[in-house]
Amino acid sequence: MKVKKKKEVEEVCLLEPVKDPFGLVIFGASGDLTRQKLIPALYNLYHNRLLPDNFFIVGAARSRFTDNGYRDVLKETLKGKDLWDEFSRHVFYTQIEYSDASSFVSLQRRIKTLERRFATEGNRLFYLAVPPQITAQIVEMLGAGGMNKVRGWKRIVVEKPFGWDLASARDLNGVLHRYFTEDEIFRIDHYLGKETVQDILLFRFANSIFEPIWNRNFIDHVQITAAETVGVGKRAGYYDKAGVIRDMFQNHIFQLMSLIAMEPPAVFDPARIREEKVKVFRSVRQITRAEIPEYIVFGQYIQGEVDGTVVPGYRDEEGVRKDSHTPTFAAMKIHVDNWRWQGVPFYLRSGKRLKRRVTEVSIHFKPVPHSIFRHQLSEEIAPNVLVFRIQPDEAIELSFQTKMPGTRLCFREVNMNFSYRQQGFYLPEAYERVLMDCLRGDHLIFVGQEGVEKAWEFFTPVLEFLDKGKKLIFHIHDYRAGTWGPLEAEEFIRRDGRYWWVN
Ligand code: NDP
Ligand code: BG6
Numbered sequence: 001m002k003v004k005k006k007k008e009v010e011e012v013c014l015l016e017p018v019k020d021p022f023g024l025v026i027f028g029a030s031g032d033l034t035r036q037k038l039i040p041a042l043y044n045l046y047h048n049r050l051l052p053d054n055f056f057i058v059g060a061a062r063s064r065f066t067d068n069g070y071r072d073v074l075k076e077t078l079k080g081k082d083l084w085d086e087f088s089r090h091v092f093y094t095q096i097e098y099s100d101a102s103s104f105v106s107l108q109r110r111i112k113t114l115e116r117r118f119a120t121e122g123n124r125l126f127y128l129a130v131p132p133q134i135t136a137q138i139v140e141m142l143g144a145g146g147m148n149k150v151r152g153w154k155r156i157v158v159e160k161p162f163g164w165d166l167a168s169a170r171d172l173n174g175v176l177h178r179y180f181t182e183d184e185i186f187r188i189d190h191y192l193g194k195e196t197v198q199d200i201l202l203f204r205f206a207n208s209i210f211e212p213i214w215n216r217n218f219i220d221h222v223q224i225t226a227a228e229t230v231g232v233g234k235r236a237g238y239y240d241k242a243g244v245i246r247d248m249f250q251n252h253i254f255q256l257m258s259l260i261a262m263e264p265p266a267v268f269d270p271a272r273i274r275e276e277k278v279k280v281f282r283s284v285r286q287i288t289r290a291e292i293p294e295y296i297v298f299g300q301y302i303q304g305e306v307d308g309t310v311v312p313g314y315r316d317e318e319g320v321r322k323d324s325h326t327p328t329f330a331a332m333k334i335h336v337d338n339w340r341w342q343g344v345p346f347y348l349r350s351g352k353r354l355k356r357r358v359t360e361v362s363i364h365f366k367p368v369p370h371s372i373f374r375h376q377l378s379e380e381i382a383p384n385v386l387v388f389r390i391q392p393d394e395a396i397e398l399s400f401q402t403k404m405p406g407t408r409l410c411f412r413e414v415n416m417n418f419s420y421r422q423q424g425f426y427l428p429e430a431y432e433r434v435l436m437d438c439l440r441g442d443h444l445i446f447v448g449q450e451g452v453e454k455a456w457e458f459f460t461p462v463l464e465f466l467d468k469g470k471k472l473i474f475h476i477h478d479y480r481a482g483t484w485g486p487l488e489a490e491e492f493i494r495r496d497g498r499y500w501w502v503n
Contacts, residue, residue: 015428018045018439020153021054021120023111027138028130029059029070029093032235033159037190038129039074039091041431046087050436054121056114060096060107067092090118098137104145111147122151125438131238132164132246136175143179157186157438160251161242162447165463166456173449186438187452191252192445193430193437195420196390200259200361201273203388203396210386211264213365215340220366220383222346224256225502226390227354229306231481232328236319243326244298245462248350254281254455255447256361256390257346261336274448281454285335289461293475296462297489299329301353304481311353311481327466327476328352331489333496347493349500353481358502359390376409387503394420394427397503 024042026034045051059070070093078084094110096103115122126142128135135158148154156176163169176185191197204210213219226248232239239247258277265272287295302313314320314328329351336346363386371381381401389395396418404410420427437445465475477486484490484500493500 015045015048015050015432015436016440017050018052018436020123020439021052021118022123022125022439023115023118023120024055024057024125024127025107025111026057026059026127026129027096028061028128030061030063030065030073031129031238032233033129034059035074035077037429037431038127038435040077041429041435043078043081043084043087044429044432045436046090047081047083054119056090056092056118056120058092058094058107058110058114060094062095062097064095065093069093098134098141101141101145104141104147108145108147120152124150124152124154126154126156127438128156128158130159131241132159132161132168132172133241135159135163136168136172139172139175139179143175148179153184153441154180155184155186155438155441156180157188160187160189160447161246162187162251162452163456164246166453166460169449169452169456183441183443186443187447187449188434189251189255189447190430190434191255191390192447193433194390195425195427195433196388196394197256197259198445199396200256200388201268205264205268216342216344218365219344220364221344221498222257222260223362223364223501224253224260224346224348224360225362225500226253226256226350226359227356227484227502228350228352229354229357229482231301231311231353232314232317232320234318236317240320240324240326243466244328244330244350244352245459245466249330249332249348250455250459251447253348253350254458257334257348258451260361260363261341261346263340270443270446271448273444274451278448278450278454279338280336281451281458283336283338283341284458285337286458287332287334287461289465292462292465295334296330296332297486297492298327298466298476299331299351299479299486299489300324300326300476301328301351301481302478304353304483306353306355306482313481314353325466325476329354329479329485329489331485331492331500333492345496347498347500349485349489351479351485355482355484356502357392360502361388361390362386362501362503364498364501373409373411377411379411381411382413385501389503 026038028034071088071091075084092114094107096107128138142148163172258280261280262276265276300314304311315322315324331349334346365384367383368381385399387397398416399413401411402414404412477488479486
């Protein structure tokens with residue numbers, strides 16, 4: 001069999017340009033996601049000549065902006081970018097009230113004018129970058145106004161969390177299917193657009209040496225950490241209602257977990273991959289409401305210091321209720337009840353305003369069964385750890401023991417390290433990949449409805465527990481901004497004889 005050389009592989013693997021002309025309509029265009037991620041990603045694609053000549057972007061939200069006023073806001077994020085002026089000629093803004101049908105009529109008129117001006121052949125991509133409570137309403141309005149009736153193709157992108165809970169996720173799916181076919185719906189989890197996350201599957205299933213040890217016989221436990229240094233910022237309108245479970249666990253963290261735990265599909269195909277992930281979600285042992293204090297620790301940040309700057313506590317952030325019980329941190333232990341993973345705990349944690357920004361999956365192997373060095377060494381031999389560093393300093397690392405040079409017998413832990421950046425790879429931002437795939441109609445990295453619902457099913461008792469509001473006060477522990485979360489989270493894992501681990 002011919003194995004491709006490195007250069008050949010790199011050439012084949014470059015992002016494929018979008019060929020179809022298109023009009024992109026972003027709802028929630030005044031928000032953080034649009035400013036910080038979507039527009040910069042679109043700019044990069046434009047800069048790298050990956051967008052067609054004929055395209056336009058129209059932002060829609062309740063805030064009032066003129067086209068130029070909106071461009072000025074976006075320019076702030078893209079300061080100094082050489083092609084900004086050229087790119088910004090494709091960007092427009094329309095103010096909208098989501099409950100007002102006449103707003104959608106005006107938007108439709110605007111889109112039609114832009115379609116003629118940019119000759120986009122009626123291809124439309126709708127992007128819902130809004131808090132999940134208003135997603136269904138927007139889809140209804142789009143449908144009622146006939147905006148889904150187009151001359152070319154139409155697609156709709158729904159941000160995570162998909163729905164608000166199990167019932168609303170099902171309702172939202174029903175509403176979407178009234179106006180769009182399944183092929184036209186893209187449920188986003190941008191973590192799946194990260195190169196390092198995609199590499200988990202390749203690493204597992206394109207190397208023969210890991211799969212035989214990827215199970216309860218060799219693995220002691222798995223940890224997933226998604227730690228952020230940022231606070232809630234200007235997103236309290238969304239976040240204070242969502243909290244860390246809806247914001248990170250139901251989607252990003254569960255997706256990461258499923259990639260680690262899934263069985264190999266027979267072929268690398270979106271439907272088969274989704275099926276395997278759903279099987280994992282089905283196998284996750286349900287945590288009942290009564291068991292929550294044993295399995296989950298919640299936290300909320302208080303004033304502290306991050307990167308040398310004093311930052312306010314969560315309740316003092318703009319737009320957050322002074323008596324908010326929204327958790328900004330959670331640590332939990334879950335079990336995947338199947339043959340492969342029986343008895344192997346998965347420890348998951350995520351939070352805002354933590355000590356360091358790092359997202360990592362670590363696979364902790366079992367210690368050696370018998371130490372032949374026990375008479376010479378006082379300490380135990382540290383087990384091997386395999387790390388997928390999702391960000392920053394994207395890497396895959398394997399730690400192992402070696403002998404320290406010298407006459408005395410001493411051990412030294414060293415790392416075998418594959419660093420994406422040191423190898424000189426350009427890592428496209430997740431949103432570049434995600435947008436490219438929507439524009440090309442490729443479903444590989446998007447999430448299926450069944451997986452979404454299974455994840456909500458698992459988290460329903462947790463959300464019900466949290467929704468008990470004030471009574472919860474004893475269960476949400478304070479943690480100082482700039483630390484690794486509440487001390488209770490440390491004790492929680494130490495009880496199992498383990499400790500949190502980030503490289
Ligand atoms: P924001 O809080 O910035 O809200 C986005 C926009 O939605 C706001 O600008 C606001 O615009 C509008 N909005 C807010 N609250 C309401 C409301 N109650 N009713 C109607 N409109 C409202 O959120 P983000 O942009 O951060 O997030 C939007 C979605 O994107 C969320 O689902 C989030 O999970 C997802 N996401 C965000 C990421 C990020 O980094 N920010 C990353 C990945 C996903 P206006 O008032 O002008 O209408
Ligand atoms: C989003 C969450 O989905 O992911 C944000 O809504 C979070 O709260 C963000 O900050 C983290 O994404 P990334 O790519 O910066 O790790």
